[in-house]
Amino acid sequence: MSDILEFSVAELVPDRTAVLENQGIPAGTAVSQQIQDLYYLACGLLAEAAAPVGVLCEISASAFAHVYMGEGRNEPRTPVGDIFERADHLALFAVTLGERPGQEIGSRFESNDFALACMLDSTASMAADKAAAVAEQRFSDTLQATGRTTPETGVLRYSPGYCGWHISGQKRLFEFLRPEQIGLTLRDSFLMEPLKSVSGVIVAGHRDIHNFPISYQFCSDCDTRSCRQRLRALFAG
């Protein structure tokens, strides 16, 4: 049975430093008042436009194996593929900010208001990621409240389209999770509508299972190395 997740926009608004870093401005850089105003304007627009909601559903390892296999287009070896069978608990999730943030971004681009459009795009993308992080935390809280964790438990989320899990994995994820109930649909290309949405699997188990090396074939094409930040946060916490 799936749970509907509700969020307040306030808990999802990303902080200024993070958004400006996303816009290529290093932390600690003095920025003009004009750029600061853009950030606050984007946050205001996000607060007006976003209607964040999510859905989460626990899944067994055997059922997830079917979801993960997808259309058979994953890389031969992936972190998720190597990790999930060692997990204690798994849950599929999807979160969305709704249609309007994307429409607001589009209309700003249409009217040549590029700086605000891009600032809102960054702010909304990061807010969607924060919604996914909140979903992950709530699953972790639920496991803890029901006595299904140990002090060594680590909880992390993984999404189709990243780290060798082919984007076509969305199809079976949608078939299992049914996120249509929160207004999410899937394009033929397996991208979600609305665009400011995140889906994936939350994997709970001994935290060491998440500590994968960056030696997968596709790691050489990746220059974000965002997995390392996530792992650092997991092991620091």
Place this chain on the structure above:
Amino acid sequence: MDLLAEIVTGVINGDDERIAQLTQAVIEQGVSPKSILDDGLIAGMNVVGERFKAHTIFLPDVLLAAKAMYAGLDLLKPLLIKEGIPPMGRVVIGSVRGDLHDIGKNLVGIMLKGAGFEIIDLGNDVPPEAMVESAVRNEATVIGMSALLTTTMPVMGQVVQLLSQEGLTGKIKTIVGGAPVSGEFAREIGADAYGFDAANAVDRVKSLINVV
């Protein structure tokens, strides 16, 4: 300061309202649209591009300047068309099928337009066939492709292959970019160029069509 120099400064400062006023004023003075474009708007964007490359300004500054540039360009466009002044080149851009990340692609489009190119922006999640079909239909000389996911990068290779199958290799050039994309990857798939950021992409597109 003459008005064209003021336009340059206004673009750099991202003052869109002032640029609209100044552009209207120089049009009324009888300055040629081509000169207003080249010596005012594009000259301003060139300075912005150089400062962006030197990391002395940032993405939002570039985009504010672009908005100012477009405020002038909107006034000039009918005059440029009337005088039969062609764009520097026509470029089809898009994020490839399966990829919805388009900030980088948008920035490339904005900066190419700022450099005098006509841009046909197909958006995100664009199938290879649509890229090639649009380039042929619009007589574009370059296709620019963006991907932010390692899982969608292969679609760029499909576009290059499709051009080859259609006998268009060399006639329509390709440039690729995006966080996981590299020069090595571009060479592997047979793309004509790799742009490591938006400013570099403009330089590479100019090289591809021999406008430097």
